[in-house]
Amino acid sequence: MSATVADPSIQANDKIPSPERRIPGEEGLWVFLLGDMAIFALFFGAIVVLHGQHPAMVIASQHALHPLLGLLNTGFLLTGSLFVVLATRAIRNGSSGAAGLYGGAIACGIGFAAVKAVEYASLIRDGHTAQSNDFFMYYFVFTGIHLGHLLIGLVLLTFLLTRARKAKPLTPGQRVFVDCGACYWHMVDLLWLALFPLLYLVR
Numbered sequence: 015m016s017a018t019v020a021d022p023s024i025q026a027n028d029k030i031p032s033p034e035r036r037i038p039g040e041e042g043l044w045v046f047l048l049g050d051m052a053i054f055a056l057f058f059g060a061i062v063v064l065h066g067q068h069p070a071m072v073i074a075s076q077h078a079l080h081p082l083l084g085l086l087n088t089g090f091l092l093t094g095s096l097f098v099v100l101a102t103r104a105i106r107n108g109s110s111g112a113a114g115l116y117g118g119a120i121a122c123g124i125g126f127a128a129v130k131a132v133e134y135a136s137l138i139r140d141g142h143t144a145q146s147n148d149f150f151m152y153y154f155v156f157t158g159i160h161l162g163h164l165l166i167g168l169v170l171l172t173f174l175l176t177r178a179r180k181a182k183p184l185t186p187g188q189r190v191f192v193d194c195g196a197c198y199w200h201m202v203d204l205l206w207l208a209l210f211p212l213l214y215l216v217r
Contacts, residue, residue, distance in 0.1 A: 043194045047201050050163075054205050057156050061212045064148055073217055075149040078142050081214045083133045087126045088210055091203045094122030098171070102196045105178050106189060112178035116171055119199070123168045130161055153213055160205055167202045170195040 065072050101115035134154075137143075144154040174195050177188060184192065 043197060047197060051201065051205070054156075054208070057152075057159075058208055058212060061152055061156070064152065065216060068148065069217075071147055072149050075142075075147060075153075076214065076217075078137065078140060079153075079214055080133050080136065083129050084210050084214045087129050088206065090122045090126040090129070091206050094119040094126075095200055095203045097122065098196050098199050101174070101178065102192055105174070105192055106184065108183060113175055116175040116178055120168055120171050120175065123164055123171065126164060127161065127168075130157065156209060157213070160202070160209060163202050163205065167195075167199045170198055 097115045097119035101112045101119065104110070104115060105112035137150075142150050144151045174192060177184075177192075
């Protein structure tokens with residue numbers, strides 16, 4: 015019997031190279047996202063300081079908020095982020111259904127904006143405005159800035175929805191844009207997950 019001759023080019027300790035790791039989007043996007051989150055971290059810190067300096071005023075002001083509406087908006091954003099994850103996977107794989115998933119995410123974003131408009135109107139009707147006290151100033155300013163970020167995210171998702179309706183494969187640049195849009199939307203979600211408990215729940 016002849017012995018099997020091993021290929022000398024293959025060493026026993028050779029390893030199969032692992033696929034190259036890649037950061038979604040592009041570097042410039044992450045500089046923007048991290049900078050934006052750093053600014054919001056200052057906002058969060060300001061709310062925490064306010065809690066510590068004026069606890070009675072904060073608690074009294076929180077009673078005027080509508081935590082169920084805030085919870086509903088949390089559900090909208092989490093569901094929208096799930097749609098974006100599924101849509102990103104579908105459009106990158108060339109699968110059908112990406113447009114419908116982006117449409118679902120857009121509907122969740124519009125639902126968030128509508129609920130926030132209802133809550134703003136209710137607070138103002140009850141006499142609570144940004145001039146009422148420091149808590150409501152922070153509430154309207156910080157949630158208003160977050161709402162502006164959400165509206166920008168809706169514009170990005172609308173572009174992605176339009177692209178998903180085309181049957182052509184994605185170009186490398188379009189793949190980057192798809193990833194950038196998804197990362198931005200997830201940042202909007204993450205910021206709300208910090209704002210909601212700080213403004214509505216933390217005593």
